[in-house]
Structures are given as structure tokens and as C-alpha cells.
Amino acid sequence: MRSWQDILKGSNEEIIRWAAESAWADAMRACQQDAIWHAEGDVWTHTLMVCAEVEKLEGYEELNREDQLKLLFTALLHDSGKPATTALDPETGRLRSLRHSIVGASLARGVLAELRCPLELREEIVRLVRYHGRPPYLLEKAHPEQEVIRLSCLVKNRLLHLFALADTRGRDADGTVRTEEMLNLWRDVAVEHGCYDGPYPFANAQARFLYFREAVGDLHHVPHEHYKCRVIMMSGLPGVGKDTWLARNRPELPVVSLDAVREDLNVDATDNQGRVIQEARERCRQHLRAGEDFAFNATNLTVSLRKRWVDLFAGYGAWIEIVYLEDDLRVVLKRNAGRKDPVPASVIEKLAGKVEVPDVSEGHGVTRCAGDTRL
Template sequence: MNWNQLSSHSLDEILDWAEAQSWCQAMAQCNQDRGWHSEGDVWTHTRMVCAQLPELEEWETLNSHEQTVLIFTALLHDAGKPLTTQIEPETGRIRSPKHAIKGEHLARAVLRDLGCNLATREEIARLVRFHGRPAFLLEKANPDQEVVSLSWLVNNRLLYLFALADTRGRTTDSMQRPEENLRLWRMVSEENQCFDQPYPFANDQARFLFYRHSEPNLHYIPHEDYSCTVTMLSGLPGSGKDTWLAKQQVDLPVVSLDDVRGELEIHPTENQGKVAQVAQKRCRDFLRAKTSFAYNATNLSRQTRQRWINLFADYGARIEIVYIEPKFEIILQQNRQRTDPVPEKVIHELARKYEPPTITEAHALVFSEG
């Protein structure tokens, strides 16, 4: 079963398919705290949430893509609980800390294996990651900042609708999250013009600075005067970053970690300190000269990307990220054709925990499926 086939099926057929999957069977065996979920295990709750979706008043106003996104968000939103559930020894209460983060990675893997297109996969994975946020808006010191921040990561309307289904898909009435809290999410989003669209920042630099500051000013309009443009490549080994550059940016100078490693004769499994040092110097040389260039490395985690983005931003550069991810079998095939292929075990491990970039990290983001 592939994505195009499965996503065209009815909700009941999708649920039947899910029950044969190992991650779903793990949910069926994972108990929940009865104070929050007296209906029972995670899969029972998941089925109840899925059943609530067609009951939403707004369901018929959604297009087929939006309905599909919500169905698979519901299907996978608590799939991380079997990986995180623990019982508190003092109280006997069941907790699943950070299950949404684990769920995001699991959802990404499930959808990738199905052949889901990159944009839809990331839309669902991020909804899984942030599915619990609307219920706790009142606990945020700055609710406006919360809804604005999420609006460039998910569609706040879909997040709100899912939260309604999630809170209705349980039998513990006394512990349900009040729907008034969810309606507050809608109201604050609408007031900030970001309920069904990303918040309208004045320009790309305003958005870029918003996500870099701990106490951002929504109304600040910075002047856009970039010293140069840095194109940061991101993707698994074998994804085709070099090929993309050769086709799209043929005249752009490139700082490549692979090239530096080759020049220094340092194997990827050895200490990379010298490699990073040389690459940073070359980047600084271009930045000081105000010369646009590409920085080519895997850049698979947000933390790694942030270190380099901080460097580029210090010199006033405009930063665009190009994330490349063809189908996984193509990545493996292209890796085998490399002069020095990366062990496939390593690629599988990287694919299990990678963090595709989001528009919140840069001035521009390009997704390419190769």
C-alpha cells in the first residue's frame, strides 16, 4: 500500500490498515492515565478522535487535502506514547513526557515509507508535534506570540480543528480540556490575522528576527539590506545536493564539508574539528568580501544548522536553505554510486532522527524532492 492508494481510502479503511501496523499495535498495548483517558489504551482514544473528525461542523468546508491531513494527524498524534510512557513510582500515575516529539519522528518515518510527498509529510509531522499546544494557550505569558510563532509551522485552523476532535475523543468528561481554551486559540489567531494563513510579517527579515529573539517585537519593521546571500544545502548523504548545485547555481562558489575532508584526508568517522575550522574560515572569507556562496553539508539537525546560521547572520547575510529529499530508495541508490559511499546503516540512523528545516530558521526555504 502506498500513500496515493491509502490516502484515497475511506476513514474506516485507513483505520483497518493501521491496525496491522506494528506502531498501531504498540498503541493498543499502551495504557493511559485514567484521570485523562478513562476510555483506555492509546489506540482506543485514537479511534475515538478519528471518529470525531467527520462530526466537526467545519468538516465539510475542508478540501480533500485538508481532510486527509487531519485524518493522518489523528492517526499518528499519540503514536509516540508507547515510546515514552512511564509510571510514577510514588503515585502510580501514567505519564508520557515528550511523546509529541517522538510522535513527530515516528510520523515522518511512517509517511516516508508510504511514499507521501515531502510537503504533506512535513505538514502532518508538525501537526503531530504541536497538537497539544492550543489547550494550554492560557498558560503562555504572551498568547499573541504563541499563535504567531506556530502559524509559520502549522495551519492554525487545522491545529484548532484537530484539538477539538482530540478533546472530544475521550470519555473522561471531568478532566477534558475546556473547549473554551481552544476557542481562545481561534480568537487570538484571528485577531493576529494568522488563523488560516501565516502571520503577515512586514518582510522576510522581520520574520527571521522574530524567531531569533526571545522577546520579539511583532510590529518592528527592519530594513532589508543584506551583504550577500548564503545558500545552505541540507539533506541526507546521497540526496543529490551536489547535483542540485550543479544545475541550479552553477556559478556560485561553494564551501563543502566533503571537499574539505577530502583535502585534509580526514575520514567522516574521525574528529571533524579541523574540517569545521577550515570551512568556517572559508565562509568568513566570502562573508567579509560580501560574496554570495553556497554552504554544502548534510545539516540534518536544527542545532547544527543554527551554529552556521548564526555565523552568516552576524555578517548581515540573507540566508536561504535548500532541503533536498528524494525517495529513500533513490537516496540509497545514489549513495552507492558515490566514490566514497556512506555506510547504509549510517544513513538509516540519520533518517531515523533527522530534523528537516523550517521557514522559521531562514529568510527563505526551498523543498526539493530531487
């Protein structure tokens, strides 16, 4: 299995045999789990049990092949973050794997990228890996319906529910640890709110935007969509083509660029960026105060970095679209090497490992482009 095309041609058994020969599967074989939750032993044993349960799910045969593959790859990769996060709890003496779903999501993105899995499909699987553990703990949430509604915008709740069933069945554990009734509550809440097979039908983009930003969202509030200006926020590795995308797709927009600010201030990319950020924020404010549409061009590779700018733009009543670009890392490195002031290849490679692909929870709109579609 050297490409996604090979995956599409292969059977589940062939895909599992391919996965079994990977370094990440070896790491899972060597990783033991808490005996109460996983009496079956190591992570790979559990993974194979979950893969088997996926095919036994009621309704599995009715799913299209793409959804079947989403479930299969979620099964293969959902606990791939455990080898890096499993440790003995000094207070209880039990094994714990804190934040393993976050680490696993990053690993899944890398595995699927190597296979050249299409960007949108890849990110759906990544998000299923990231949130696979949410359904069993729904009753612990102060507002359970909010958890289901929010995640409906990021994953398909039907697949999340089905995978939770397979994950529960694919283990040797005390039956009182996790009951399927708890998992079915997720399905019932999703069905009740009309978001089992798709995202919750918010009244408009502003309603969704505010719902994700507020601690307790109001589903009945229909905010007026009146924006003072529109901001395009670029996101992507250095050398991926953000300037080119803006020139071809939004040539009318003035651009606030961190690279341009650095050049104006004569600040190197490896120097302290405090002055650069301060100046860039002031240039953005000038457009925001004037109610002018503009683009903000920087790498913006993580949720936390993007949020700082989104908070600024939203504070002025702007409509915010995030445009994320990506390409094969080898292509990016080659393009970067031909720039006037190239970023060190080691820096780009390090940044590539930190990428968090933006989703609709972060802005009013998100555009994701990969490969030849990015321009």
C-alpha cells in the same frame, strides 16, 4: 493501502482499517494511559475515538479532501509516540508520556514516507502531530499571541484548533481537565492577528526571521532588508544529490563543502571532525567578511546543527536560504554506493532516522525538493 494514491481513493473507514493492522497501532493498543486524562484506557482506543470526533467537527464537511486527510492522519498518529515514552512518574505514581509528540512526529514522517505522501503535505501532517498539544496550554505562555503567531508559519491554525477539539472530545475524562473555551482562545487569538487560515503576514522575510530568533518579537518593527550577502545552506542525506543541485541551480556560487574540507585536510568522515568544522567556519567567514554570496554544503540534517551555521551567517548580516533535498532511501543508497568514497550504508540508514526537515522558522527562505524535483 500501499501508496498515497490508494489513500486518496479510500474512505476514512478504509484508511482506519488499514492503520489498525499496522505495527504502530499494535504498540498503541498495548500502551495504557493516565486514568485521569484518559479513563477510556489504551492509546489506540483514544485514537479511534478522536478519529470519530474528527468527522463530527463543525465545518469538517466544508474542508477540502486534503485538509480532511491532514486531520485524519493527525488523529491516527498524534499519540503514536506514547508507547516509546510512557513511564510511571515515581513522585506521583501516574503515567506520563514526556516528549511523545516529538517521537510521534518522527514516526509519522516514516509512515507517510512509506506511503509516498507528497513532501509538503507529509510535513504539514508531521508538524500537526508535533504541535497538537499546544492549544490547551496557551494561557500558560507569558506571551500567548507569540505562540499562535509562530505556529501559524508552521501549521494552519484552523486545523490545529479543530484537531484540539477532536482530541479533547475523543476521551473519557473529567470535564474540568480541559475545557473547549481554552481551545477556542487559540482560535480567537489567531483570528485577531489574521493568522487563522494562513501564516501571519509579516512585513518581510527579515521581520519573520528576527521574530523567530528573538525571545520577545516585535510585530510592529519593520526591519530594513539590506543583506551583506546571500548564503545557500544545503541539507540532505549523503548521496541525495546536493552537489548536483548546486551545479545545476547555482553554478555561479563558490561552495564551502565539508566533504572538500575533509579531503583537503586528509580527515576521514569517521575521524574527529573538530579541525574540519573549524576550517569550514573560517572559509565561510572569508566569504562573509568580503560580502560574497556562497553556498554551504553539508548534510545539516537537524535543527541544532543548522542553527550553529545560521547563527554564524546571521551574525554577518547574511540572507539565508536552506535548500533541503530528499529521495527514496533505496535510491540514495544506490547513488551513494557509486560514489568515489561512499559513506557506509549503515551510517546513512542511521542518519535517515534523525532527519528534521527544515521549515521557515530557521531562515529567510526554505526550498524543499523530493524525488525527481530535487534536481
